[in-house]
Amino acid sequence: RTKLIFNTVFIYVFISIFLISCKKETSEEKIESTKSPNVVIIYMDDLGYGDVSFNGASTIHTPNMDKLANNGVIFTNGYAAASTCTPSRYSLLTGVYPWREKDAKILPGTAPLLIKPNQVTLPKILKSKGYHTGIVGKWHLGLGTGIIDWNETIKPSPNEVGFDYSYIMAATQDRVPTVYIKNGDVVGLEKEDPIEVSYEQNFDGEPTGKENPELTKMKWHHGHNNSIVNGIPRIGFMKGGEKAKWIDEDMADNFLNEAKNYVKEHKEKPFFLYYALQQPHVPRTPNKRFVGKSGMGPRGDVILEADWCVGEFVKTLEEQGILENTLIIFSSDNGPVINDGYYDEAEEKIGNHNVTAGLRGGKYSLYEAGTRVPFFTYWKGTIKPGVSDAIVSQIDIFSSIAKLIGSSEKTNDSVDLLAEFLGNSEVGRENIILQGSYGTFIRENEWVMIPKNDTAPSFIETVKIETGISKEDQLYNLKEDFGQQENVASKYPEKLKELKEKYELIRYN
Numbered sequence: 001r002t003k004l005i006f007n008t009v010f011i012y013v014f015i016s017i018f019l020i021s022c023k024k025e026t027s028e029e030k031i032e033s034t035k036s037p038n039v040v041i042i043y044m045d046d047l048g049y050g051d052v053s054f055n056g057a058s059t060i061h062t063p064n065m066d067k068l069a070n071n072g073v074i075f076t077n078g079y080a081a082a083s084t085c086t087p088s089r090y091s092l093l094t095g096v097y098p099w100r101e102k103d104a105k106i107l108p109g110t111a112p113l114l115i116k117p118n119q120v121t122l123p124k125i126l127k128s129k130g131y132h133t134g135i136v137g138k139w140h141l142g143l144g145t146g147i148i149d150w151n152e153t154i155k156p157s158p159n160e161v162g163f164d165y166s167y168i169m170a171a172t173q174d175r176v177p178t179v180y181i182k183n184g185d186v187v188g189l190e191k192e193d194p195i196e197v198s199y200e201q202n203f204d205g206e207p208t209g210k211e212n213p214e215l216t217k218m219k220w221h222h223g224h225n226n227s228i229v230n231g232i233p234r235i236g237f238m239k240g241g242e243k244a245k246w247i248d249e250d251m252a253d254n255f256l257n258e259a260k261n262y263v264k265e266h267k268e269k270p271f272f273l274y275y276a277l278q279q280p281h282v283p284r285t286p287n288k289r290f291v292g293k294s295g296m297g298p299r300g301d302v303i304l305e306a307d308w309c310v311g312e313f314v315k316t317l318e319e320q321g322i323l324e325n326t327l328i329i330f331s332s333d334n335g336p337v338i339n340d341g342y343y344d345e346a347e348e349k350i351g352n353h354n355v356t357a358g359l360r361g362g363k364y365s366l367y368e369a370g371t372r373v374p375f376f377t378y379w380k381g382t383i384k385p386g387v388s389d390a391i392v393s394q395i396d397i398f399s400s401i402a403k404l405i406g407s408s409e410k411t412n413d414s415v416d417l418l419a420e421f422l423g424n425s426e427v428g429r430e431n432i433i434l435q436g437s438y439g440t441f442i443r444e445n446e447w448v449m450i451p452k453n454d455t456a457p458s459f460i461e462t463v464k465i466e467t468g469i470s471k472e473d474q475l476y477n478l479k480e481d482f483g484q485q486e487n488v489a490s491k492y493p494e495k496l497k498e499l500k501e502k503y504e505l506i507r508y509n
């Protein structure tokens with residue numbers, strides 16, 4: 001009898017354990033059974049770590065971003081590859097450190113395409129796994145091979161480096177040409193009114209911000225005094241293409257509609273959408289629905305506008321019934337800047353809002369606020385909500401997505417952090433080399449080491465941002481010193497030496 005009871009209990013326990021182990025399915029295992037999830041990257045332009053309420057801002061409210069972030073994994077140590085746009089975007093799409101590519105620096109609107117047509121890219125690997133791939137929004141990675149005829153189909157464009165569909169602005173909102181380009185063609189261009197673009201000289205008789213300030217509705221503070229479009233003086237000269245010129249105040253709606261349409265048209269097949277919003281980069285031109293809404297002037301208003309766009313976009317995924325089969329990665333290309341070249345009240349109306357949340361520096365900087373950006377992943381029903389302190393970067397999206405879709409592609413620089421992005425691990429990278437406008441530095445665990453530099457400036461007067469450059473080596477312990485206030489290089493010479501060696505090994509090999 002005892003034996004019988006023993007056997008029954010044993011079988012019962014055995015079956016229970018078996019059932020429990022069957023049920024305990026991690027999100028990674030779940031993917032095995034999910035068929036090719038859609039992948040969406042929502043990418044902001046110049047949005048600071050402190051510009052979102054999911055990172056603690058109480059001076060500005062981003063409810064739509066928060067809703068996703070708080071139901072996904074928020075990364076407190078999430079990095080862009082660089083503290084400016086082009087290098088960050090280059091790394092996001094190639095999984096390669098930007099400092100390996102000498103031309104990965106802020107590009108003019110006429111620059112040739114930085115990504116080589118034979119280079120492996122994130123959209124290419126998705127394409128090879130049957131995904132439809134699209135980009136809507138800011139490109140800023142160059143177009144063509146040198147001299148562009150804007151009146152013909154431009155090649156190569158995003159369509160030659162992995163995107164099946166592209167609807168983009170060539171460079172930035174403050175740079176010419178101020179037109180949308182769809183699959184290589186300028187949208188709305190009329191044959192009788194061809195476009196000419198130059199970054200060297202003006203076209204005869206064309207007004208400029210410098211010579212005709214009376215024609216401008218937004219005043220330039222530094223730079224931004226070339227051709228005037230919609231009353232806004234820009235970087236670079238442009239002539240013609242009147243009907244094709246964008247209306248700045250409609251840009252957010254326009255990109256949003258394109259992104260929504262892309263989703264609706266491609267929901268039947270797995271898709272990858274890179275939705276690259278233009279806010280809050282200059283010129284900040286909120287639609288009239290958002291003017292005055294933040295009380296912080298146009299910079300705050302366009303953040304609210306972008307937040308609304310994110311909400312509307314996600315609503316579309318929901319309405320199309322595909323939200324639960326879509327991984328969303330949200331981040332920003334670089335840190336914040338308050339005055340980036342126009343008088344737009346950003347400084348005057350900032351109030352108590354801290355765009356960096358106390359991190360030192362900003363856009364262009366080697367200090368943390370340059371590259372540490374808002375960063376979260378969201379996947380309804382798959383990712384368990386949480387906050388992760390793991391060091392992750394946008395460079396790692398390449399290898400992580402490759403893993404997700406079963407591609408064997410990887411690069412030396414891009415670390416597979418799929419488990420971290422899905423909230424199943426908090427290990428992250430051990431170290432990373434990050435780029436500023438002047439040079440690079442290493443972050444490893446809680447340490448940051450910025451190598452000394454005798455020639456570059458330590459401060460950019462026009463934007464009032466510290467570059468992070470110093471004639472001394474700098475060492476910071478971010479765990480004890482979030483705001484990088486105390487250089488502990490002389491206090492921990494061994495640590496400094498160790499990090500310098502590691503930095504040089506990665507950087508120069």
Ligand code: NG6
Binds near residue numbers: 106222
């Ligand atoms: C700078 C511009 C700045 C911005 C930046 C690019 C001047 C004086 N400043 O050169 O306004 O356009 O380039 O920003 O022209 S980024 O986010 O695309 O990298």
Ligand code: CA
Binds near residue numbers: 045046084281333334
């Ligand atoms: Ca940017």
